[in-house]
Amino acid sequence: MNQVKIFDTTLRDGTQGEGISLTVEDKLKIARKLDELGVHYIEGGWPGSNYKDIEFFERVKELPLQHAKISAFGSTRRKGIPAKEDTNLNRILETGVSVASIFGKSWDFHVETAIQTTLEENLAMIADSVSYLKSHGLEVIYLAEHFFDGFKHNEAYALNTVKAAAAAGADCVVLCDTNGGTLPDGIAAAVGRVCKELSIPVGIHAHNDCELGVANTLAAVQAGARHVQGTFNGLGERCGNANLCSVIPNLQLKMQYRCVTDDQLAGLTQTARYISEIANIHVSPNQPFVGASAFAHKGGIHVSAILKASSTYEHISPELVGNKQRVLVSELAGQSNLLAKAQDLNLDVTRQTDKTKAVIEQIKALEHQGYQFEGADASLELLLREAFGELEHIFTLESFKLLVEKSGDNPFLSEAFVKVRVHGESIFTAAEGNGPVNALDNALRKALVKYYPAIAHMHLADYKVRVIDEKDATAAKVRVLIETTDYKNSWNTVGVSDNIIEASWQALVDSIRYALIGKERSAIAEDAPFGKAGLINH
Template sequence: MTRDVKEIFIYDTTLRDGSQGEGISYTLEDKLKIVKKLDSFGVDYIEAGNPGSNPKDLDFFKEVAKCDIKSKLVAFGSTRRVGVKVEEDMGIKSLLFANTPAVAIFGKSWDLHVTDIIRTTLDENLSMIEDTVKYMKSMGKEVIFDAEHFFDGYKNNREYAIESLKSAAKAGADFAVLCDTNGGTMPWEIENIINDVLQNVNVNIGIHCHNDTGMAVANSVVAAKCGAVQIQGTINGYGERCGNANLITIIGNLEVKLGKKCLDNNSISELTNVSKTVAEIANMTHEKSYPYVGASAFAHKGGMHIDGVNKNSISFEHINPEIVGNERRFLMSEVSGKSTILSSIQKIIPEIKKDSKEAQEMVDILKKLEYEGYQFEGAESSFELLIRKHLGKTKEFFKVIDFRVIEEAAGIKSAYAMIKLEVDGKEEITAADGAGPVNAMDKALRKALTVFYPELKDIRLTDYKVRVLDPDKATGAKVRVHIETSDGEATWGTVGVSTNIIEASWKALLDSIDYFLYKEIDRK
């Protein structure tokens, strides 16, 4: 029997467990930015790190103490060590030094780990759990006990795994969190085991899942449905191996689908922004396929799908994308139909209708360019610029008078770009070096243009892809270059095609600048 829970406490471990993900290395400033973002988002707990593991975390706890935040900061660490008094354990002292209102104490609940990994007796392990929790409570801390490898332990020795929770509960733990540390538990096992725990242990239950079988989100949602009141995870699922449970998807499911309140300030509409902001800080790609918040989550390409969404959005969308701060996208392609092209045209000239000659002309242009190798799916910004050009709705922001790229055979800097351009009759000549010709071109172009358009300093390339279109022509093959650009808030894609990779990159780069400057006009 499941127990209905009307409030879920969200426990974020992006800064600790998430930092163990491949390719992630937060600076102190990165961690402070993430804390502030999570706090404004309304998560309940922010696990800030393990103060006993490295000097960076100790410095972070000193700095974060100066921040005015409502979320509870949590320091993470182990139970006392085998044979050491709790008040003398260096790890415990580090947890107290962090001076957070709450601590997360992890301990063993799988008998295999007790006997084979930390090599002590089962009774001593239970004493380690009880001593540590009791001591931390005596120091005025809110205590979250993380029962490490709980589900594997339960399946191997049910009685002992539950006894580990009872030891924490007896000592006064505020939460006992069941950890699927190896990430191998299935949703139906989660349901059965949590129901058993709830009937036998008198403590608030939480869940901490890893994604090794792709079940972390499902397991977390099932746990909440059964009666777990604390859900642990990371933003975007960052974490070791296959990652942790993705809190972004979990919050979307709990708030939107299950009607369970997760966020203090009802900020579900910030879901997409939080996901993108943390990805940006972590220097990780924001995956288009992320549920709720990805660029493809509400993207439609097939003509019938687009027509259906235009008539009634629920025909092909499970929710209104605005609920989670995302937006609907119609992908530009020859299979999209005239309605998609019309919607892009109407952004520029609203009075144009579906049966107008301009709409048909743009369909013909699209088909011709796709035949030549262009692809505007994900590069709708380039297509919008084509529409402006065809309809005579363009503005010449700048004129390139001369442009050259020089590549070196060797050296620290492998390329140089020189550019001469004109804006409103005023010329600017500049040069830049870069780690390759595209990087040098990008830097030189923006260096020259920021003299006239200082807002360009805020944009940067976030992705660069090259696709060889006809490999049978070897070095004479045509290439398609797709560039993704961001100003820190919005992201847009542009495309260029040529037999010369420099020229294709240049076309996409110019489009990215032009599109941004048109956006700035609209914003003003």
């Protein structure tokens, strides 16, 4: 199996995406995760541009990396000065990295317009910079910026730029579709030509401006490239970079190239989600391979088929990339969906019965009211467990009251008063919060934490409100979706009402109910001493 080297630039090119900002600690955490996945190169940043990247290169030396080499990014020397006097190149040397990735101009239009020098001087800038870094023992990856635009405009000159880098000792030449505007056939033709001209490895760096970053990367490999660059979750400037979450499994599972080990590939989904959490973004549910919906099935015919053979509606086994099959239950669901979901929960449902039909009708009725269970698996699990007698009631709501006060220029004050009955004992608590929902959350958990101390480890991670009937304006029914986490796992619950507080309360209570289901299914910390649990009168 042919090897393709993976070069991750999430920490450099990925951070150029709008809204993405990583601290040094963030970058170190991501570097550790990428190393675990088995990527070959991690581009840490541009030490000549900011102090944050300089600190990263200093501290990354302390990480016991097992697989990845750390690369520092920079440009070729400035025009008219010797490479040894170029600050940017010397900053790369000062980092102590073993690999340098430097970019230079391949498009004659850029040479003459952007950096305003001669074509001959640009070739000298490329050669001098590569030679200088090689003379200091570094592995040099030369990035041919705007190569495909240059190849279309002046093929001979574009080829001369990469030949200059190779002749100066570059270990790999990477062709960059910097504007992201080239189609796969253009990528393949140019890469194939360069591979014939050079005796060193050729790579691809694709951007996603035409939503072809992954396709262009695969086309480049088919044409002879053996080094691919990209970012996790497709982060990057403008429309992002080629998404390694799709590039790696396509290369390895579809095209039979070796990128990482099979065990490392099984960590792909967890890596993608970990990086998204660090970057404070959500992995798109419909992202191929690693998204929550990548192997989710909703239509009853589909579900009926996958229960017989998953390959009927899945192009790979989700476990190969660390994902899992999901069966969605909604108003479109048939009995196959419900049976599959119940079996996944280890409920004793082996055949279609009147009870099964009744639960389906209940779900359809609730969704008609505005509930949406496909995005609230935890609420659905509670509903199923209760329907099949697998849920015990351990506490009961007696009452709650909210106080929201605004006085002068002072901020809003929200207080919640909650009364619940637990094991026959009536508990009354009060708590403040940043808004009424947070106050309710604090008060309810305060009432229960004495009996279930692991509740202290959970908190709300996301809160979304959707107006169901816009025509009713402020009196419209709303759907509230709450995501709760314990730092290890997360779960989603739903509530619906024409009163936003009541809808929030339903979703909030379900989030705690789910946490108390039982040690074998609980998302709360492993040492939580919970048995089967639930709530009535919510």
